[in-house]
Amino acid sequence: MLNSSVLVLNRSYLPVHVTSVRRAFILLYQGIARAIDEQYKTFDFESWAQLSVYTRDESVGLVDRAIRIPRVIMLLTYDKVPRGQVRFTRINIFRRDKNRCQYCGDVFPRNELSIDHVIPRSYGGRSTWENVVCACYQCNKKKGGQIPAEAGMKLLSQPRRPRWSPFMRVPIQEIQRKEWLPFLTMVDLSYWHTELLEI
Numbered sequence: 191m192l193n194s195s196v197l198v199l200n201r202s203y204l205p206v207h208v209t210s211v212r213r214a215f216i217l218l219y220q221g222i223a224r225a226i227d228e229q230y231k232t233f234d235f236e237s238w239a240q241l242s243v244y245t246r247d248e249s250v251g252l253v254d255r256a257i258r259i260p261r262v263i264m265l266l267t268y269d270k271v272p273r274g275q276v277r278f279t280r281i282n283i284f285r286r287d288k289n290r291c292q293y294c295g296d297v298f299p300r301n302e303l304s305i306d307h308v309i310p311r312s313y314g315g316r317s318t319w320e321n322v323v324c325a326c327y328q329c330n331k332k333k334g335g336q337i338p339a340e341a342g343m344k345l346l347s348q349p350r351r352p353r354w355s356p357f358m359r360v361p362i363q364e365i366q367r368k369e370w371l372p373f374l375t376m377v378d379l380s381y382w383h384t385e386l387l388e389i
């Protein structure tokens with residue numbers, strides 16, 4: 191029971207993580223997180239511990255009393271996803287470009303695509319939404335360290351910062367889909383979802 195899953199939200203109610211009941215209780219107890227009930231009310235550890243435990247509730251015995259198991263908690267300090275801002279991550283770059291190489295126009299599986307700096311870094315090109323696109327390995331190789339015109343290549347469209355949409359978040363359900371399984375090590379997850387620095 192203590193190892194079963196609890197959904198972790200940030201302060202904007204966005205799912206950011208799945209943790210264990212054990213860890214959720216530690217976060218609650220330390221005041222780092224609040225429990226959320228089915229009415230979206232939030233509770234600190236003390237007020238949660240005082241909730242009545244009915245037989246239908248899942249609970250654990252702590253010291254001299256039973257405490258309900260929270261199934262959703264909210265981190266009080268973690269707020270890395272500003273509302274209305276698309277996170278600048280590999281997965282979101284691929285989503286924006288719909289897994290389409292922006293040079294040859296073909297659609298590829300994600301593992302056959304790379305991220306290309308349109309103006310190469312060696313020319314002072316920056317890592318921003320406006321200067322990165324999906325490119326297949328063949329086009330990336332052909333382009334090499336050149337700007338598109340030098341390589342005789344043309345972009346399908348001018349890359350832009352995408353408008354925010356809920357699909358640009360990190361939906362936990364999506365992470366648990368079976369087509370994600372080949373990617374589902376924590377290393378891959380953080381690879382895909384780590385916020386890239388815009389510099």
Ligand SMILES: [Zn+2]
Nearest residue numbers: 291294326329
């Ligand atoms: Zn291509």
